[in-house]
Amino acid sequence: MVSLSCYLVLSGILFVCGVLGFLIKRNIITIFMSIELMLNGVNLSFVAFAAQWHALSGQVFVFFVMVVAAAEAAVGLAIIIAVYRTRETLNVDRVNLLKL
Amino acid sequence: MFHLILFLFFGAICVAGAVNLLVQSHPINSALSLIVVMGSLAAEYLLLGAEFLAAVQVIVYAGAIMVLFLITIMLLNAGKEERTKGSRVAILIGVPGVTIGAVLVAWTLVGPSSTTHSVSIGALWGSPADIARLLFHDFLLPFEVTSVLILIAIMGAVVLASKPEAVARGPRKDEG
Numbered sequence: 001m002v003s004l005s006c007y008l009v010l011s012g013i014l015f016v017c018g019v020l021g022f023l024i025k026r027n028i029i030t031i032f033m034s035i036e037l038m039l040n041g042v043n044l045s046f047v048a049f050a051a052q053w054h055a056l057s058g059q060v061f062v063f064f065v066m067v068v069a070a071a072e073a074a075v076g077l078a079i080i081i082a083v084y085r086t087r088e089t090l091n092v093d094r095v096n097l098l099k100l
Numbered sequence: 101m102f103h104l105i106l107f108l109f110f111g112a113i114c115v116a117g118a119v120n121l122l123v124q125s126h127p128i129n130s131a132l133s134l135i136v137v138m139g140s141l142a143a144e145y146l147l148l149g150a151e152f153l154a155a156v157q158v159i160v161y162a163g164a165i166m167v168l169f170l171i172t173i174m175l176l177n178a179g180k181e182e183r184t185k186g187s188r189v190a191i192l193i194g195v196p197g198v199t200i201g202a203v204l205v206a207w208t209l210v211g212p213s214s215t216t217h218s219v220s221i222g223a224l225w226g227s228p229a230d231i232a233r234l235l236f237h238d239f240l241l242p243f244e245v246t247s248v249l250i251l252i253a254i255m256g257a258v259v260l261a262s263k264p265e266a267v268a269r270g271p272r273k274d275e276g
Contacts, residue, residue, distance in 0.1 A: 005209045017118035017204040022192035027181040071253035078260035093184045
């Protein structure tokens with residue numbers, strides 16, 4: 001038997017790692033991966049609460065989060081490619097002008 | 101007991117992968133450690149009884165999305181990230197703030213006022229058939245809306261990633 005709060009703590013650790021990566025990383029692709037890590041942490045807490053209340057809608061919500069994450073990854077990576085084509089850098093500190 | 105050992109094993113792999121994502125300076129190493137995190141999260145979903153989600157996690161997240169990331173990293177030939185002044189400020193301010201937030205969350209979850217139950221490994225419930233029934237009856241409209249979202253995302257990705265001249269020129273008149 002494992003208490004569900006253990007799962008919630010694990011999900012919190014994953015979310016915090018994602019926030020930390022979002023703050024300290026300078027590579028735009030790694031920042032994007034940190035966002036995915038945050039989404040994964042939230043998904044784990046969704047599944048844990050679904051297990052606690054025996055409500056399957058929690059799992060359906062995780063399914064929708066995954067679909068939105070897939071769409072977001074496709075559009076986000078296309079934006080990254082467009083940024084790299086105009087700036088020729090992936091460092092977010094060098095992408096500081098709205099217009100070239 | 102067996103459940104606890106499995107939980108701790110995969111949880112340790114998960115946290116190690118997440119920390120490795122932060123420590124590595126090359127994006128491809130970060131992407132590979134993110135795949136490790138997602139794979140061990142699929143095992144955690146199995147422990148919680150969400151077998152459908154475990155399969156979808158491996159197929160969609162660890163498979164499709166991470167392949168997209170790896171292809172982009174290789175396409176852009178991303179090298180090691182360079183340290184700049186901004187990142188040092190982010191470390192100085194971000195790390196203490198995140199630590200405080202994490203301690204607050206953990207204290208709320210495992211503190212004396214916590215009301216969470218416990219789960220055992222034998223109590224698997226929610227078969228894929230049940231989820232499908234829920235998805236195609238109660239959540240039919242959101243399901244269809246997400247299909248429209250995916251379509252828009254595909255078109256947006258094609259437009260954004262195409263060469264700028266190709267968009268500006270538009271379709272050629274002399275064709276057809």
